[in-house]
Amino acid sequence: MKASDVVMTPIHKEGHIFVVIFFAISFGLFFLSEPLGWIGLILTAWCLYFFRDPERVVPEEAGVLVSPADGTVCAVTEAAPPAELGMGDEPRVRISIFLSVFNVHVNRTPAAGEITGLAHVPGKFLNAAATEASEENERQLIRMTTSEGHDIAYAQVAGLVARRILCDLEIGQNVGRGERFGLIRFGSRTDIYLDKGLEATVQVGQTMIGGETIIARKTA
Structure with missing residues (x-):
């Protein structure tokens, strides 16, 4: 997983609520345990990565x-x-x-x-x-x-x-x-x-x- 893939690529609208939920849980975990909080942030990054929606170059060839x-x-x-x-x-x-x-x-x-x-x-x-x-x-x-x-x-x-x-x-x-x-x-x-x-x-x-x-x- 590249950092640029997570940060620069747009995400599908379906993923917005999941990213918010993952981030909120991660924020709460920091109050319980710093290592758990970092694990939560890693999972939040994965959530961003999963819902990525990159542009594609569609072939124009007929048939x-x-x-x-x-x-x-x-x-x-x-x-x-x-x-x-x-x-x-x-x-x-x-x-x-x-x-x-x-x-x-x-x-x-x-x-x-x-x-x-x-x-x-x-x-x-x-x-x-x-x-x-x-x-x-x-x-x-x-x-x-x-x-x-x-x-x-x-x-x-x-x-x-x-x-x-x-x-x-x-x-x-x-x-x-x-x-x-x-x-x-x-x-x-x-x-x-x-x-x-x-x-x-x-x-x-x-x-x-x-x-x-x-x-x-x-x-x-």
């Missing part, structure tokens, strides 16, 4: 999708899209990205287009890196038609520690590629289901930068 989140690709497989979105049961390529508590947790739209479906599904809080997390954990599902006509879906998936998913999207809303749309608190996973005519360009273990890393391209 590509960008990662919806920071993190590490934990799976590239085939799976049917979420039934709640009404996209049929034919398997699609699904790219899964695991976010640790040290990753930026602000989510970004993978492509420009129109939001055509939303569904929130209650569920468990299993380890977000587990394969079954995509079907069993609490999740927010999003369907969209890209500006190039592709019907894709992506999901914010809660994890072992994450207990709240924020999604600011609305059906019928038009969004740009790499646009901020939500946040998952604290540690989680995102999935993206590709359409035919799109090919994954990432591998398991690869590090993602939300809004910047190209994860799929239109096939020739």
Whole structure:
């Protein structure tokens, strides 16, 4: 954790109340024990770091999708899209990205287009890196038609520690590629289901930068 990352990078509005709470607790701990107070300040710095919301340089290349989140690709497989979105049961390529508590947790739209479906599904809080997390954990599902006509879906998936998913999207809303749309608190996973005519360009273990890393391209 760099000091400049904590001090200079803006934080997401969702983090303001947590920073205030952490700082207030730290201030109180100093009256009990100076070492505890310093531990509290370190945790306050971590809270600032967790909610950081850096600017990103979004690729302008036509026909590509960008990662919806920071993190590490934990799976590239085939799976049917979420039934709640009404996209049929034919398997699609699904790219899964695991976010640790040290990753930026602000989510970004993978492509420009129109939001055509939303569904929130209650569920468990299993380890977000587990394969079954995509079907069993609490999740927010999003369907969209890209500006190039592709019907894709992506999901914010809660994890072992994450207990709240924020999604600011609305059906019928038009969004740009790499646009901020939500946040998952604290540690989680995102999935993206590709359409035919799109090919994954990432591998398991690869590090993602939300809004910047190209994860799929239109096939020739």
